[in-house]
Amino acid sequence: MKLLAILLALAAPGAWAQDDFKGYVPPSERFSCEAPADWSAFEEEEPSGSAVHFLGPEDPSGAYRAGIDVHFVDSGRPGYVPAKTAIENLRRSEKLSQRQSTPVKRFAIGKGLARIFEVWEKRSVPGERSPSVAVALHHFVAVVESGEDYFVVRLSSAEEQYVDFRKVFVRFLKSFRAKG
Amino acid sequence: MLRSRTLLLACLLAWPALSRADEPGARPYDINSHPLSNREFGLLFKSSYTVKEDGTVWAPAAGGPVLSAEMPYLVEKLVRGQRLKALLTLNLILSRSQGEKHLTDSEREAIRATVRENWYYLNYDTRKDFKSYFNRDELDAMNAEAPLPRAPLTPMTGAILDDHDSEPEAEEEDRPRAAPPEGPTSLAGEPLDPSPRKETPSPDAPEMPVLDLTRPSAAAPPVPAAPPLMTPLALVRQPAPPPAPAAQLAPVPPAQAPAKPSPAPSAAKPAAAAPVPAAPAPAAPLAGGGVGSIAGLPAGMSREEYERLFPTQPPAPAPAPAKPAPAPAPELKAHAKEELAPTALVASVTPEQFQKFLLDAPYSRQVRAVLKLVSDHAPSFARDRSLSLVMTALPNIVIDPARTGRGLRHGIEEAPGRPVSIVLSPGPVLYEKKGLFFSGAEVVLSQSPDAYRDLGLPMPGLEAMNRETSPAKTSASDWGETLRFDDGSSRGSFTPEQQAGTLLAALLSLDLARRGQAAEPFTAELYCRTAQMMLYSRMDRERGSDEFLDRETRASYRQWVQGPSEFRDHLLHTMSAGMDGTVDPSRAGPAASAAAVKTALSFCQGGAAQASSKRDDSRRLQAQALKSAGLIEGRALDEAVAYIERNPSAPGEGGPEACRRLERELSDLQRTPRVAEELRAAELRWRAGGTP
Numbered sequence: 114m115k116l117l118a119i120l121l122a123l124a125a126p127g128a129w130a131q132d133d134f135k136g137y138v139p140p141s142e143r144f145s146c147e148a149p150a151d152w153s154a155f156e157e158e159e160p161s162g163s164a165v166h167f168l169g170p171e172d173p174s175g176a177y178r179a180g181i182d183v184h185f186v187d188s189g190r191p192g193y194v195p196a197k198t199a200i201e202n203l204r205r206s207e208k209l210s211q212r213q214s215t216p217v218k219r220f221a222i223g224k225g226l227a228r229i230f231e232v233w234e235k236r237s238v239p240g241e242r243s244p245s246v247a248v249a250l251h252h253f254v255a256v257v258e259s260g261e262d263y264f265v266v267r268l269s270s271a272e273e274q275y276v277d278f279r280k281v282f283v284r285f286l287k288s289f290r291a292k293g
Numbered sequence: 294m295l296r297s298r299t300l301l302l303a304c305l306l307a308w309p310a311l312s313r314a315d316e317p318g319a320r321p322y323d324i325n326s327h328p329l330s331n332r333e334f335g336l337l338f339k340s341s342y343t344v345k346e347d348g349t350v351w352a353p354a355a356g357g358p359v360l361s362a363e364m365p366y367l368v369e370k371l372v373r374g375q376r377l378k379a380l381l382t383l384n385l386i387l388s389r390s391q392g393e394k395h396l397t398d399s400e401r402e403a404i405r406a407t408v409r410e411n412w413y414y415l416n417y418d419t420r421k422d423f424k425s426y427f428n429r430d431e432l433d434a435m436n437a438e439a440p441l442p443r444a445p446l447t448p449m450t451g452a453i454l455d456d457h458d459s460e461p462e463a464e465e466e467d468r469p470r471a472a473p474p475e476g477p478t479s480l481a482g483e484p485l486d487p488s489p490r491k492e493t494p495s496p497d498a499p500e501m502p503v504l505d506l507t508r509p510s511a512a513a514p515p516v517p518a519a520p521p522l523m524t525p526l527a528l529v530r531q532p533a534p535p536p537a538p539a540a541q542l543a544p545v546p547p548a549q550a551p552a553k554p555s556p557a558p559s560a561a562k563p564a565a566a567a568p569v570p571a572a573p574a575p576a577a578p579l580a581g582g583g584v585g586s587i588a589g590l591p592a593g594m595s596r597e598e599y600e601r602l603f604p605t606q607p608p609a610p611a612p613a614p615a616k617p618a619p620a621p622a623p624e625l626k627a628h629a630k631e632e633l634a635p636t637a638l639v640a641s642v643t644p645e646q647f648q649k650f651l652l653d654a655p656y657s658r659q660v661r662a663v664l665k666l667v668s669d670h671a672p673s674f675a676r677d678r679s680l681s682l683v684m685t686a687l688p689n690i691v692i693d694p695a696r697t698g699r700g701l702r703h704g705i706e707e708a709p710g711r712p713v714s715i716v717l718s719p720g721p722v723l724y725e726k727k728g729l730f731f732s733g734a735e736v737v738l739s740q741s742p743d744a745y746r747d748l749g750l751p752m753p754g755l756e757a758m759n760r761e762t763s764p765a766k767t768s769a770s771d772w773g774e775t776l777r778f779d780d781g782s783s784r785g786s787f788t789p790e791q792q793a794g795t796l797l798a799a800l801l802s803l804d805l806a807r808r809g810q811a812a813e814p815f816t817a818e819l820y821c822r823t824a825q826m827m828l829y830s831r832m833d834r835e836r837g838s839d840e841f842l843d844r845e846t847r848a849s850y851r852q853w854v855q856g857p858s859e860f861r862d863h864l865l866h867t868m869s870a871g872m873d874g875t876v877d878p879s880r881a882g883p884a885a886s887a888a889a890v891k892t893a894l895s896f897c898q899g900g901a902a903q904a905s906s907k908r909d910d911s912r913r914l915q916a917q918a919l920k921s922a923g924l925i926e927g928r929a930l931d932e933a934v935a936y937i938e939r940n941p942s943a944p945g946e947g948g949p950e951a952c953r954r955l956e957r958e959l960s961d962l963q964r965t966p967r968v969a970e971e972l973r974a975a976e977l978r979w980r981a982g983g984t985p
Binding site: 153155156157158159160161164166168171172174175176177178179180182184190191192202203205207209210234236237238239240241242243244245246247248265267269 | 699700701702721734735736737738739741744771816844845846847848849851855856857858859861862863865866867868869870871872873878879881882883884885910911914915917918919921922924969973976977980981
């Protein structure tokens with residue numbers, strides 16, 4: 114009996130949801146996840162599929178707002194890029210923006226595996242308005258495959274805050290479930 | 294016998310004098326029949342010459358009036374004296390200063406005032422030495438008022454050249470030309486070529502056209518052709534009024550031409566006023582030779598001597614043929630002052646139509662070049678929108694760093710009752726605070742005072758902010774041709790190709806706003822920026838390089854090409870941050886926006902107050918960013934914060950007006966999906982086919 118209760122608790126997706134996180138399913142119902150409760154979310158259609166954006170707090174300078182972006186890449190859309198190529202593009206180095214990335218690692222999500230890595234870059238933000246300050250940015254990136262389709266999950270923040278968001282990213286990924 | 298011989302000899306000796314007494318040159322100069330220009334009048338008065346009622350000119354403490362033959366020399370002497378005085382004044386200011394690179398504000402202003410006042414008298418080299426004290430607009434205005442004359446191109450061949458045989462002069466000015474004022478007519482009643490700019494005549498100055506005696510070898514200034522009226526293409530254009538035909542010179546009467554000294558090679562006499570009137574009365578020859586042919590030679594002067602003193606000018610240009618009115622585009626509707634209905638179809642604009650429009654468009658040459666780049670490279674879905682906006686609404690498009698507001702690359706000025714202005718920036722100011730061990734973050738700044746006035750702050754005291762400061766060195770960098778200054782600041786420059794993308798985005802932004810399709814700021818900005826990136830993509834393919842973009846734009850462009858989802862995310866994360874403040878994260882997305890507007894509708898004033906506080910937050914963050922960059926001290930930051938609290942952003946209209954605005958916004962939000970769909974379709978075509 115005790116063993117059954119433990120197994121049921123572990124199987125429930127929201128078993129470890131705490132007050133600061135809440136479950137979320139977008140209108141397209143392509144996935145479900147848990148995101149910080151005070152982050153605002155909306156979904157939009159994209160040329161490659163669809164995207165859900167979770168907007169979190171901004172950095173102390175007010176120049177960049179942290180957030181999680183989940184992009185669904187539909188293999189049936191024109192201009193489809195396979196997951197492997199997408200990862201190479203995302204891990205590209207760029208001297209202009211001092212962009213660099215870490216090696217790819219595997220991360221268990223539900224019954225599958227995600228490929229995760231981190232990206233650093235430096236950009237002037239805001240790009241079109243004065244004063245525009247060079248800010249170091251950090252991105253946690255995960256690519257979750259679902260057949261030929263795949264999801265790109267990215268948590269972006271100012272580099273000075275990214276350590277604080279590591280736990281948020283891990284929890285978000287662990288709660289991520291692709292549907293359909 | 295001896296007495297008669299003596300008498301005869303005396304008569305022979307006196308005969309030249311007597312004969313000269315009857316010559317026109319020996320008569321007193323009559324200002325009523327041969328008026329001087331206002332400048333020449335001014336010089337005479339400054340030198341205490343007096344003009345009597347009978348038109349004669351008297352030197353101070355002179356026993357007689359100035360003769361006709363002497364007047365050209367007198368004016369020449371006064372002009373040279375004024376030039377010398379100006380140069381001495383400038384030399385005095387510079388010698389008393391700490392050096393040209395360390396001028397105080399008052400010294401700089403004194404130099405500017407002296408140069409501006411005497412621009413007419415300065416030659417080409419001197420103008421070149423001091424032109425760095427003025428900006429482009431000022432230089433254009435000064436050169437328009439006192440253009441340098443052209444050097445004569447061909448020697449006199451002896452053939453009588455007719456006006457109609459000459460080729461029209463190439464158009465030099467790239468500024469829009471104003472219609473020439475209705476000029477005076479000559480005594481013979483023929484219209485005269487008006488000068489490009491006329492000084493305000495003094496009350497005593499005659500209204501007759503002027504005889505410019507200070508141009509011994511100057512060509513007549515090019516006569517601007519009156520441009521056709523600027524009207525929307527759907528309306529019939531009025532044909533351009535034909536320019537006045539060139540004045541005909543009367544043949545030079547014998548024994549009147551003075552022996553005019555040839556001008557110094559370095560002294561380029563500035564051209565002044567209109568050519569000589571074609572009067573039946575004998576006229577003194579134009580110092581500059583004037584237009585048309587000159588028949589006959591002054592008495593007592595050989596042809597070689599005359600050619601040396603009066604080199605032939607190239608004949609005045611034949612009147613430029615009036616440009617035919619362009620065929621009105623049947624697709625375009627004249628919506629110059631009307632609100633465009635949101636569902637109005639976007640008119641298609643062919644390259645030929647736009648090229649024809651550009652010929653007469655009231656834009657500078659630089660702006661026309663940028664518009665041509667837009668026409669040649671914009672993606673089709675954006676091209677028609679942007680160009681039809683230009684052709685129907687005729688927005689003012691200028692390049693002026695002082696008017697872009699917070700915009701680093703462009704600004705938009707809108708005022709009720711006036712056409713909208715799109716102001717492009719020629720380049721940003723860059724600053725990186727140098728520390729002992731570490732450098733601060735680089736900050737990119739606007740050169741517009743409005744960006745700082747809104748924060749209650751003066752413009753940063755950087756040398757790069759002052760366009761009159763001479764740079765320490767110039768070098769190429771990621772921000773284009775960059776001027777570097779001693780205080781560590783620098784000023785970059787945007788290429789015309791980059792400005793074309795910026796202009797395209799600005800035009801689309803205006804068009805979306807006019808059509809009520811900009812209610813959702815993220816979608817609208819994404820639309821404009823995607824079109825901009827597609828334009829850059831075409832240029833990149835043509836040139837094989839994206840080096841024409843500045844650092845940040847290039848980073849954005851490469852991100853758009855290789856990681857389009859990253860491009861969107863980066864845009865959203867920066868637009869929703871407090872410093873930018875364009876996107877409210879609580880109402881990001883069309884659904885959330887609509888819900889927020891509906892809520893605000895029930896509390897009309899409350900919705901506006903919330904928007905105002907977010908704008909004030911943005912202002913505070915901007916001031917903080919300037920402090921972090923080391924551009925202001927802590928005390929200045931405190932004063933800026935206090936200023937923002939005392940002067941909050943306009944909360945918006947209250948009461949019924951606020952409700953109407955929110956209702957409009959709600960209906961505009963319903964058009965957002967259409968814009969997003971149009972963008973998706975265009976980007977899909979690009980991603981699939983590889984070309985926008």
